[in-house]
Amino acid sequence: MGLIGLGGMGKTHFLNSLRIKTVKVVAVADTSRAACQFAKVHGVAKVYDDYAKLLDNPDIDCVAIALPTFLHAQSAVMAAECGKHILLEKPLARNTREGKLIVSKVQKAGVKAMMGYPLRFSDLARIKAEIDGGHLGEVVTAQATDVWRGPFFHLPVSDWWLDPELSGGGALIDLGPHMINLLLWYFGDKIASIKSQLGYRFNMPFEDYALCMIKFKQGTLATVNVGWYCQQNTISIELFGTMKRASAALTSAKSWSRILHTLRVKPFAESLAFYRELNHFVNCIIADRDPSPSAADGLKDLEVISVAYKNQIRED
Secondary structure (H helix, E strand, C coil): CEEECCCHHHHHHHHHHCCCCCCCCCEEECCCHHHHHHHHHCCCCEEECCHHHHHCCCCCCEEEECCCHHHHHHHHHHHHHCCCEEEEECCCCCCHHHHHHHHHHHHHHCCCEEEECHHHHCHHHHHHHHHHCCCCCCEEEEEEEEECCHHHHCCCCCHHHHCHHHHCCCHHHHHHHHHHHHHHHHHCCCEEEEEEEEECCCCCCCCCEEEEEEEECCCCEEEEEEECCCCCEEEEEEEEECCCEEEEEEEECCCHHHHHHCCCCCCCHHHHHHHHHHHHHHHHHHHCCCCCCEHHHHHHHHHHHHHHHHCECCCC
């Protein structure tokens, strides 16, 4: 494996690679000297300041891409053209145009591409089994929440976070993919309507919180609540069915920066989902299976977000 980007998420993938016997990180690409030195200290054989050089390395079978959103399309397309399997952090891209390009190139190259959605490998995944097993009856309403400090959990904030042209938007495109992907997994991708209301508490050129209402054609009405304003990280799903209610939550007062930036052989409990995610990706490559969630799934999530941005409820 090669790691493209060795920030918080890149280090998390590196940490978890140490626990998987069938994968070895042989190369890292990052423009940060500190990140490159970190890789060298921890035994990475090849360190590059240009990911194009990493992708030319014939010893690399797959890459994990943990770059800023505006670099997703360029790096993923290049990785596909170089025949590398791809684990790509969310969102898939800044917009659906870039997202469609990635999916097209991945399909043409015949490589596997998986989205970095760790919640699919967390306790929230058990809700899927309850729905499919009919234990809830018909799910009438659903509430999906992902609220925390966002990019403001570390200072200084990287410039690209503060430029919607580079990020693609604000809290909705940052946190929304996690929750929307879960909901589409639960209830299918046939949607009757999407509405949203965006909030601007910090008076910046992007939303720092958002509420979306999604009506699925099978009948469920779901709300998505995402935001960058709370000191305590809260991720939760709550479903109300005609038979019973189901819920799952990942709530922690700990700083996610501790979780994502601390290198330990035994990870924090909250980061176990990232390990399961990487292990699934690697196992799919070895067994020649299609990983899930795929890049095509990431595009569907991006399409929902695109409609949500267009269908805003305007305040009088």
